[in-house]
Each structure stands twice: as C-alpha cells, then as structure tokens.
Amino acid sequence: MSKSRITRRDIVKVAMGLPLLATASQGANPKTTSKNQVAIGIATLGFPGFSNEQLAKLLAERGINMVQLFFSQTDSQYWKYNGRSDLSDMTASRSKSIASTYLSAGIKIHSLGVYTNLIHPDENERQKNLAYFEAMMKIAVAMGVRYLITEAGHYHPEGPAPAVAYHFQEEVWKRTITTGKRLAAMAENHGVTILLEPFFRGFLASAKRTRLFLEEVNSPQMRVLLDPANLLELNDLKEMFDQLMPWIDCLHAKDRQLHVDLGVPAGQGDLDYAKFVSLVAQRTPHAPMILEYVGPNDYQQALQHLHNTMQKAGVGEQ
Numbered sequence: 001m002s003k004s005r006i007t008r009r010d011i012v013k014v015a016m017g018l019p020l021l022a023t024a025s026q027g028a029n030p031k032t033t034s035k036n037q038v039a040i041g042i043a044t045l046g047f048p049g050f051s052n053e054q055l056a057k058l059l060a061e062r063g064i065n066m067v068q069l070f071f072s073q074t075d076s077q078y079w080k081y082n083g084r085s086d087l088s089d090m091t092a093s094r095s096k097s098i099a100s101t102y103l104s105a106g107i108k109i110h111s112l113g114v115y116t117n118l119i120h121p122d123e124n125e126r127q128k129n130l131a132y133f134e135a136m137m138k139i140a141v142a143m144g145v146r147y148l149i150t151e152a153g154h155y156h157p158e159g160p161a162p163a164v165a166y167h168f169q170e171e172v173w174k175r176t177i178t179t180g181k182r183l184a185a186m187a188e189n190h191g192v193t194i195l196l197e198p199f200f201r202g203f204l205a206s207a208k209r210t211r212l213f214l215e216e217v218n219s220p221q222m223r224v225l226l227d228p229a230n231l232l233e234l235n236d237l238k239e240m241f242d243q244l245m246p247w248i249d250c251l252h253a254k255d256r257q258l259h260v261d262l263g264v265p266a267g268q269g270d271l272d273y274a275k276f277v278s279l280v281a282q283r284t285p286h287a288p289m290i291l292e293y294v295g296p297n298d299y300q301q302a303l304q305h306l307h308n309t310m311q312k313a314g315v316g317e318q
Contacts (some may be wrong), residue, residue: 038287044067058101091137148194181217193220195223254266273314
C-alpha cells in the first residue's frame, strides 16, 4: 500500500474548497470507497491540442486526479472511432513512459478508450479488430491500467435500408455474442476488464438489451460503463441502474437533450443530474464519474456543475 503524500494537486484542491484525500495507487482496489463519496475524472479525448505532459500539468493544476485516456494527444495520436490504428510503435517502454507522465503529476489512469467495431459482418475485419483490441490490452498491462472501454461499434450496409436495422438482426446478435466471448477470453488472459458502453442508436441500445448481452456472454471480464445521456431517450435513470447495477464499474458524466442526437457537456441537457449523482452514490459508489464531451474551453464549467450538484445532493468527492 502506497503512503499518502501532499502534492500540488492537493494544494489546489484545498484552495478550491474540495476534500483532501490520499491519491489512490494505480493498482488500488476500485471497490474500496468511502460512504457517500464518488471519484471524479475526465476523458482526454477533448484535448487533442495537448501533449500528454501538457495535459497532465493542466489537469493537475486544476485538482483533477483521474483520467480516462484516449490516445488523442499530440504525442500519441492513435485514436480512431469504430475502427483501428497501427499500434506497432507503441512499445511497452513507450506505454510506461506515457503512464509515468500522468502518475508523476498525481493523476491515475482509470481506463483506456478502444471503441473498435465488434459487429462488422466480415469475419476477417472482426478478427483484425479483435487483434487491435488485444494490442490495446498489452498496452494497458504495460501502463498498469485495469480497464478498457468500448461500444459495440456501428455498421451500415450499402444499398436500401433493411427492414430490420442491421444491429437488431438476429444473426448479428448471435455473432456478437460469440465475438464478446472471444474478447472476454482475451481479457482474462491479460488480466484486464472490458467495460461496454451502451448507446441508444447502436447494438447495445438499452439498459435491458445490454444486461441480456452480458448475461449471455457470462464473463466477469465483461462489465459496463454507463453513460446515462446515451440511454436517456429510452430509459429513465432508475431503470438504467435497476438493470445494470451489478455490472457498472464506471460512468460517463455528460448530457443530452431529449430527442436530440448530439451529446453536450454536463449541465447543458435534460439529464437529472441531482438524481444521477444520488443514484451513483447509493448504488455504485465504487464507480468513478468521468467527465466527457469537454475540452479546454468548457471542462471547468462542467466540473463546477458536477461539484455543485453533488454538494446539493450530499455527495462528496473521493
């Protein structure tokens, strides 16, 4: 167990009136929490103009001690949504160096973003995407990161739209169960965990459908990142937690207006944030809330909205 130490981040947090708590080690047990307190982090995807060192410095100065790392920074540009990148030069040494950049600033890397396509109809493409996912697992292990996050992916057949949307077709469900089991076996082999993120316009379109998928894959290596804004159109908050609570290990904190496709920063949509943070504290206090859809121009406003809502709801920050 690492000893507590006072860092620049701690000094900033005190100045901001935030609770001073010891920084968790990279290998800490994610289920060890204080009562009615939740950890907060930020996704790095909205900061593409920063190097990892610049971003770590900025976030540490603002009292942020956790990130969800997307390889979208100027010195690690590998991010590709719904596809894959060439990771051949992401050696174990380079991976460790990037992790050290954040850790030395007092920032824990909670998870790595993968978001490849698991529902592509072509077996060769799916195999390449699984190989890409496994390469990301190796990077995570080198970095000391336990979680990798993904959606199921998107595929739109050429020609006229089918009578049943591709991602709702029976054969796609069966095939993706097989793919999910293969992915879970890879994760078990590397000692990591996959967090699936549901989205109302994709394969994992609702809380119930996601639960059914997890039950069929039936692996402790396959769990959930819940983004309530992604399901707001189909599920209310209580239903999301009722269906998925046993699997939730992380949450995205962004927002969305009803009947609108585009997500927005926390506090700019129709999500009931007071109810959201209360349910997190009551049901999944071990799972951090990660601010998403924010960048250098708006992350502080979203963070302030989250802090204010938590304070009103009687929820503290770990």
